[in-house]
Each structure stands twice: as structure tokens, then as C-alpha cells.
Amino acid sequence: MTMTNDAPGADAPVLNTNTPDAGGPILGSTDIGGGDAPTAPDNADAQTPAATPAALPVQGADGLAPLPDNATDEQRAQFEQKLRALAGVPNSPDEYGDFDLGDKINKSSPDYALATKKFHEFGLSKKQAKGVVEEVNKWLTDKMQAAQRNEADAIKEYRAAVKRDFVKSLGGDAQFTEFSEQARRGFMASAKGAGLSEKEMSGIINIMGDDPRFVKIFNSIGKHFREDVLVTGSAPSAMGSGSSDEIFEEKFKSMFGGK
Numbered sequence: 001m002t003m004t005n006d007a008p009g010a011d012a013p014v015l016n017t018n019t020p021d022a023g024g025p026i027l028g029s030t031d032i033g034g035g036d037a038p039t040a041p042d043n044a045d046a047q048t049p050a051a052t053p054a055a056l057p058v059q060g061a062d063g064l065a066p067l068p069d070n071a072t073d074e075q076r077a078q079f080e081q082k083l084r085a086l087a088g089v090p091n092s093p094d095e096y097g098d099f100d101l102g103d104k105i106n107k108s109s110p111d112y113a114l115a116t117k118k119f120h121e122f123g124l125s126k127k128q129a130k131g132v133v134e135e136v137n138k139w140l141t142d143k144m145q146a147a148q149r150n151e152a153d154a155i156k157e158y159r160a161a162v163k164r165d166f167v168k169s170l171g172g173d174a175q176f177t178e179f180s181e182q183a184r185r186g187f188m189a190s191a192k193g194a195g196l197s198e199k200e201m202s203g204i205i206n207i208m209g210d211d212p213r214f215v216k217i218f219n220s221i222g223k224h225f226r227e228d229v230l231v232t233g234s235a236p237s238a239m240g241s242g243s244s245d246e247i248f249e250e251k252f253k254s255m256f257g258g259k
Contacts, residue, residue, distance in 0.1 A: 088125035093117050099130045159210045166212045183215045186222030 064086065067079050090096055093116035098105050106112060119129040167176040191201045208214040 084123055087123060088127070089123050090120065090126060093120040096120075096126060096129050099133045101133075162212060163210055166215070179219055180215060182222035183217075183219035184222065185225045186218035186220065189225045190218065190221055 064079070064082050067075060071079070093113070096116045096119060098107060115133070116129070119132070124132070167173060170176050170179055187205070188201065191204070196204075
């Protein structure tokens with residue numbers, strides 16, 4: 001840095017000749033003029049205030065400046081339009097599309113119309129709206145699965161309780177096994193006579209097989225069938241002559257008071 005000499009008659013700047021090797025200061029005094037010359041601070045340039053216009057508005061993205069307090073309705077509408085465009089808000093609710101769900105979403109449904117209308121009103125971009133849809137779908141799926149688990153647990157507990165009571169009413173597990181086997185024979189014979197497939201029979205048993213009313217009905221029918229009937233498909237002689245359909249019809253009439 002150069003130093004200026006304020007002494008009269010000094011026309012040229014005086015350089016400090018002290019060096020670190022000499023043990024003197026890098027920036028020090030001179031003997032010119034009989035006294036120490038004032039030194040300029042290192043940050044002299046930084047202390048010089050810059051001329052900053054005080055009334056310039058702060059500019060945002062794409063030149064969008066904050067609205068003044070006395071903005072007109074037209075200015076506010078234009079500002080809102082630019083802001084929504086910068087945020088990626090579609091021009092209309094229809095432009096939200098299918099949220100990458102394809103055929104899984106029905107764009108003609110009232111739910112879709114309401115959701116996209118609100119997305120547009122709240123100024124959501126397509127990405128934000130898609131995120132909301134994904135979160136809502138996840139919440140609904142979790143809720144539905146939890147309800148299904150609760151229902152399945154409740155049915156399982158109900159069936160277990162009914163079976164315990166039924167076994168007790170028959171006198172124990174041995175009696176229940178014999179009763180159930182006879183009911184199975186009655187159901188199988190009836191189902192085959194009605195032309196049901198193995199898959200259809202299994203489905204009925206899975207749904208109703210532990211219902212005491214179901215077991216009691218087909219236990220009564222099973223009393224009139226032997227195991228060989230299930231193999232050959234022929235009706236036992238004890239039932240008399242006639243087709244299988246006629247035999248089943250007569251049996252059910254006698255069970256339910258028909259004529």
C-alpha cells in the first residue's frame with residue numbers, strides 16, 4: 001500500500017522501506033516532516049458506502065415483484081395468474097389427468113370432478129395433486145385392509161364359539177365327529193344329486209360348514225345315505241324307487257313341513 005506525505009513540499013508518495021527481515025513493521029511511520037504520517041486502514045475501500053437506490057422493489061422469480069398495498073383488483077388478478085403459472089398449476093381442473101393411474105381412475109366420476117376442482121382452487125401443481133392422491137389411496141387401502149382383518153377375526157372367533165357350544169351340546173368331540181361325518185354324507189349326496197362340482201361343494205363347506213344349522217340339516221339327510229351311495233351315485237333302497245331329484249324333493253318336504 002502507498003502512503004501519502006502531507007508535509008509541505010512533498011510532491012511524491014513515500015514508500016515504507018522496512019522489511020520483515022529488518023525486524024520493522026511492514027506498514028510504519030516515516031521520518032519525513034518530523035512526525036508520523038497517518039496511515040490508511042486496510043479496509044478503507046470496504047468502508048466506502050455504496051450508493052443503493054432505496055425505492056427499487058425486490059424482484060422474484062421471472063420478474064414477479066410483490067404487490068403494493070394499494071394494488072388494484074386487476075393487478076392482483078394478474079399477480080395471481082403469474083404466481084399460479086410459476087407454481088405449475090394447470091389452467092383448468094381437467095388438465096390434472098389420471099395421476100399416472102391409467103384405467104384405475106374414473107375421470108368421469110363425481111369424486112374425480114370434486115377432487116380436481118379443489119386441487120385447482122387450492123393452487124396445487126400436477127405433482128402436488130398426484131402426491132395427495134397417492135397418500136389418500138394408501139390411507140384408504142390400509143383402512144380397508146384393517147377392516148377386512150377385523151371382520152375376518154370376528155367371524156373366526158364367532159365360529160369357534162359356536163362350534164364349542166355345539167360340541168358341548170352333542171356331548172363331546174367324539175359325538176361331534178360322528179354327527180359331522182353323517183352331515184358330510186348327506187351334503188355330498190345332495191350336492192352331487194344337484195350337479196354341483198367339487199369346487200362348488202368345497203366353497204359351500206368353507207362358508208357354511210361350521211354353522212350348526214347347516215350341519216343339523218345335512219346330518220338329517222345323511223341318515224338315509226351310506227358311503228357306497230357317495231361312490232356309485234345311486235340312491236339307497238330304503239328310500240324307495242324314483243329318481244334322485246324326486247327322492248331329494250320328498251326328503252326336503254318332510255324336513256320343512258312341505259306337502
